Amino acid sequence: MTVGVLALQGDFEAHTAALARLGVPARPVRTADEILASAGLVLPGGESTAMWKLMEGTGIADAIVEVARRGDPVFATCAGVIVAARRIEGPARAGLGILDATAIRNAYGRQLDSAVVTLTDLDREAFGDEPLEAVFIRAPKLAGLGPGVEVLARRDGDPVLVRQGNVVAATFHPELGADPRILRLAFSSALAAALAARAA
């Protein structure tokens, strides 16, 4: 019951380490077979253009869609959200469509506009009253959310953390912070399985 962290390009090491801190077994995956053999998947931050290029002709795109379709937890951050989205702007292209939304690349600007932000506009049921610290790096914005997409956090009114069934997507980087609440939310089923395996 190992979670796969897509390791084509980006901050996959930070994700693997964050899952390890949480007690979820995780490993980097680079092929369609490795992805299909995973019990859950992380689509990390990085450069989405590089990821698309490395996916070409590999069957990886179909494998990711299959993991999402069969109900395993999928957690996407930043560039991973762009890959997961139905539509992409800047430049325009289609995404994998496992998240019913449009991702607008570099919507906040360049690196000078990257920032650590305290999010207070949160889903109370998911996070209580404690604000979330969010690291935004050349982040995208989400628009055109489908009816099945819940907003769990907003920054200045814009959705930055959303959930569509088993898919959780953050336009920022929870893996670069110390707060485990978002990862716990994304991998609650995997955590329960890991705990059960330990108990058995």
Added chain:
Amino acid sequence: MSSSPVFSSPFTSDAFRVKVGLAEMLKGGVIMDVVNAEQAKVAEDAGACAVMALERVPSDIRRDGGVARMSPVAKIREIQEAVSIPVMAKCRIGHLAEARILESLEVDFIDESEVLTPADEENHVYKHDYKVPFVCGCRNLGEALRRIGEGAAMIRTKGEAGTGDIVHAVKHLREVTRQMKGLTLLSRDEWMTAAKNLGAPFELVVWVATNGRLPVPNFAAGGIATPADAALCRILGAEAVFVGSGIFKSDDPALRARAIVEATTHWDDPARVAKASEGLGEGMKGIEAAKLVESELLQTRGW
């Protein structure tokens, strides 16, 4: 305690975390040297995770000589317009004004680089003063930690740029790794002497001794000309690679760029690297670095 400068550290600031955060996003990728928008587009289409704007690629600087400076502003703007991936640019070592110009142009990363002619023979830029992250080169751990001490958010081990010869990239990657391993074996009583011998900030020596790695991402640069060269750097611990002359001085830059991206991701799968290496045409001719005399070396710039 917080009012005492001795105990306040810029390394725990949000500003520094955001800088290192971008470096984290570039891991596993290839950063390609480009001199114009056309090359930048080729690099982006091949899967580069960022491009590096410079006036001339290192092999041309080596061939033509003269003072090598920051890329012309118009070229940087043209490259920023052409691509959606991060755009880096080089400034001369210690050239505070070039660094401020690059910051005002909103480049995503500044490379304070020995490939350009140094502007200051003694000092590097104090990089914590800037909002844009910096990458700097190193030949050994002391140099790496001095640059990080000044605020570099990424380190690249120096090869000998513009030669197409991987030998110095290998030498310096191995040197930094060996020195880091060495620090982890020391007892606490030996840390200060190690800092003195390395010429490195004590707190950073302690950090490396405790964690066994650099506190910022560690990439490789200089002399990478083939997919196998990129894979070798990854095997030796580099988390990503910079490729300069190796791409645009080869027969088929688009194909070679794509192949080096493939090999950098699948470095531990020799069959994938072999396949990527097939049918690329001629690589850059290159110069054997051992044949260069001391005054021709770029890597000895910076300290």
